[in-house]
Amino acid sequence: MKKTISLLSVLLISSILFGQIEIQDDYQPGVILNGTTLYTGVPSAHLQIINKSGVTSAYNWKRTVLNTSINQALFSDQICDNNGCFNCTYFGTPPPPSFPTWASGGSDMITVLNNDSTKFQPKLSVPNGGTGDALIRYYVLDALNGDYPIDSIDIQYNTYLNIENTTNNYSVYPNPAISVLNISISENNTSITIFDIVGKNVAEMELVNGNNTLNIENLKPGVYFYSIKRNGEIMETEKLIVR
Secondary structure, three states, X not given: OHHHHHHHHHHHHHHHHOOOEEEEEOOEEEEEOOXXXXXXXXXXXXXXXXXXXXXXXXXXXXXXXEEEOOOOOOOEEEEEEOOEEEEOOOOOOOOOOOOOOEEOOHHHOEEEOOOOEEEEEEEEEOOOOXXXXXXXXXXXXEXXXXXXXXXXXXXXXXXXXXXOOOOOOEEEEOOOEOOEEEEEEOOOOEEEEEEEOOOOEEXXXXXXXXXXXXXXXXXXXXXXXXXXXXXXXXXXXXXXXXX
């Protein structure tokens, strides 16, 4: 009987906590990203955590690395809010066999008034020419109720953007774009894919050696990303603004 009551209590707390916040991207205000995967080719995501609980709340953060191809010796990440930035990476010697989960706590919690917000900016750094990608899950924790998870967001980083590659003989323009995107390339077996801020594929095209034109007039104004691929492998991912 006690176990049943305990289980019901946990379920009740969970149902109350979820839905207390909104996770939004600075580039797409009003689009709620709770429980989604955000794709980014830049080293950081610019998010807002908005308190929708009806009362003043306090939050801690937690992150866990779900998957990565980045050398752990080069991997470095942070979470920044309105109070400052936290280093999430374990720098012990030797490094552990896998990336340990990190969480803030205690006096690190941030207090947010009802309907107010805090900056939430996860950052990933891969210095010294490191390459690869990483899928990281970020949790918002209720600091006033035992750090129960309120909600989460996954962020897929593509760190190839940090590499200056002078062997890529192509250009993509204009950016910002309105109705068409021009791709000039001197490579064979290439393609371009455009995806929105939550990773949905919204346009793609096989490219030919020379000048190419991709019609994007059906895309709504906002922030997108495009990936140039050669033989199915990503050469580069960049941000695209559509007006």
